[in-house]
Amino acid sequence: MKVKKYKAENMQQAMQLVRLELGDDAVILNSKAVKTSKFFGLLSKKGVEVIAAVDEEPFNQTVKIKNAHIPPLKDLQHSKEKSVIPKALEEQDSLLNSIHEMKKMMKSLTQDKQRDPLLPDFFTRLEEKMIQSDISSDRVEEIMETLYETWLQNKTLTNTSLLELLEVELLQLLEGVSFDQNPYEKKYICLVGPTGVGKTTTLAKLAADASLKNGKSIGFITTDTYRIAAIEQLKTYANILDAPIEVCYSAEDFHAAKTKLSHLDVVFIDTAGRNFLNKNFVDELKGVLNFKEEMNTFLVLSLTSKMSDMKKITDQFWSVGIHQFIFTKKDETTSVCAMLEISRLYQIGASFVTDGQDVPENLIPFTKELMVRSIMEEMEE
Numbered sequence: 001m002k003v004k005k006y007k008a009e010n011m012q013q014a015m016q017l018v019r020l021e022l023g024d025d026a027v028i029l030n031s032k033a034v035k036t037s038k039f040f041g042l043l044s045k046k047g048v049e050v051i052a053a054v055d056e057e058p059f060n061q062t063v064k065i066k067n068a069h070i071p072p073l074k075d076l077q078h079s080k081e082k083s084v085i086p087k088a089l090e091e092q093d094s095l096l097n098s099i100h101e102m103k104k105m106m107k108s109l110t111q112d113k114q115r116d117p118l119l120p121d122f123f124t125r126l127e128e129k130m131i132q133s134d135i136s137s138d139r140v141e142e143i144m145e146t147l148y149e150t151w152l153q154n155k156t157l158t159n160t161s162l163l164e165l166l167e168v169e170l171l172q173l174l175e176g177v178s179f180d181q182n183p184y185e186k187k188y189i190c191l192v193g194p195t196g197v198g199k200t201t202t203l204a205k206l207a208a209d210a211s212l213k214n215g216k217s218i219g220f221i222t223t224d225t226y227r228i229a230a231i232e233q234l235k236t237y238a239n240i241l242d243a244p245i246e247v248c249y250s251a252e253d254f255h256a257a258k259t260k261l262s263h264l265d266v267v268f269i270d271t272a273g274r275n276f277l278n279k280n281f282v283d284e285l286k287g288v289l290n291f292k293e294e295m296n297t298f299l300v301l302s303l304t305s306k307m308s309d310m311k312k313i314t315d316q317f318w319s320v321g322i323h324q325f326i327f328t329k330k331d332e333t334t335s336v337c338a339m340l341e342i343s344r345l346y347q348i349g350a351s352f353v354t355d356g357q358d359v360p361e362n363l364i365p366f367t368k369e370l371m372v373r374s375i376m377e378e379m380e381e
């Protein structure tokens with residue numbers, strides 16, 4: 001079964017969208033009136049949200065899509081405002097949280113919150129897992145409410161269908177977040193992040209990927225002069241890949257290194273891991289590297305870290321201009337929801353995820369779908 005959620009100005013338009021994409025055999029699992037908001041919720045419009053599915057053997061059809069005139073798609077698409085300032089996103093989130101809390105209070109005062117006793121155990125287990133995850137509680141509540149309402153309208157809904165619906169909901173959380181499929185487009189690839197998250201190892205994996213798989217000529221720059229062993233670590237990888245390496249202690253060194261390596265396709269820049277909860281270290285880094293250059297800067301975060309620390313680190317690095325995240329050590333944790341929450345919150349995707357110490361093998365070029373799939377695997381366990 002294919003399940004999808006549609007938002008439109010009215011029911012008729014929603015039906016047309018469903019029919020256009022899923023065809024005449026689509027069934028409506030759930031529909032509700034919603035408010036679509038723009039500019040941090042200041043301008044809101046009424047609309048409808050429809051969850052539709054198509055299956056070879058459809059179950060309990062509630063609404064069958066009838067033939068209808070299909071208006072041009074451009075008339076039906078809504079533009080989505082995308083924020084680029086994490087603090088603003090946090091404020092938006094906290095505002096939404098407050099509204100959500102108020103709604104919850106109102107609802108509990110006016111409604112009997114008892115759930116249908118026939119609700120399958122599977123649903124409750126899924127809800128518990130979602131609540132325990134790093135996804136924000138208001139989003140989890142919204143998602144589970146949608147799943148519950150859908151189940152109420154179709155009590156024969158299978159566990160598989162519920163999971164499919166959850167996958168659709170999670171994908172929707174990442175709507176508008178782009179995952180860069182062409183990370184070596186810019187000349188300089190710089191990895192930044194806290195201590196020991198795997199920056200140098202991942203840089204070597206990326207360099208091998210660019211050189212061996214994508215046929216790029218590569219070189220290295222390291223600004224990690226803080227630890228003596230750090231330079232040797234990167235030199236080892238550079239020797240294996242037969243690539244030049246420059247060590248930079250200052251902005252002048254960096255300038256000179258760029259001239260020396262100017263003939264190469266891609267230059268991979270390693271930086272020192274410091275306690276970046278201290279903003280001075282970020283400023284120090286900015287003093288050596290010119291992040292405004294033709295550079296894609298990746299913030300490397302370990303999935304074994306605490307969600308609250310990941311947020312603080314991202315806030316600290318925001319001023320350098322983070323292109324995409326790289327999430328490391330997926331193999332060392334069973335809880336991966338943090339990556340979805342961080343990407344959702346900052347509206348930045350992850351180009352890569354790493355899942356082991358082996359260079360160059362343990363590197364996964366990442367997509368939105370793979371991120372949601374990883375979370376589904378956690379939920380399905």
Ligand SMILES: Nc1nc2c(ncn2[C@@H]2O[C@H](COP(=O)(O)OP(=O)(O)OP(=O)(O)O)[C@@H](O)[C@H]2O)c(=O)[nH]1
Pocket residue numbers: 194195196197198199200201202224230271272273274328329330331332354355356357362
């Ligand atoms: N399990 C696992 N270990 C990893 C992964 N990526 C890196 N590591 C290991 O993490 C440790 C630290 O890796 P480094 O690449 O030195 O980390 P770093 O961020 O450069 O560290 P500093 O430069 O000291 O800040 C090493 O033992 C790596 O082998 C991964 O995806 N999974």
Ligand SMILES: [Mg+2]
Pocket residue numbers: 199200201224230270271272273
């Ligand atoms: Mg390092």
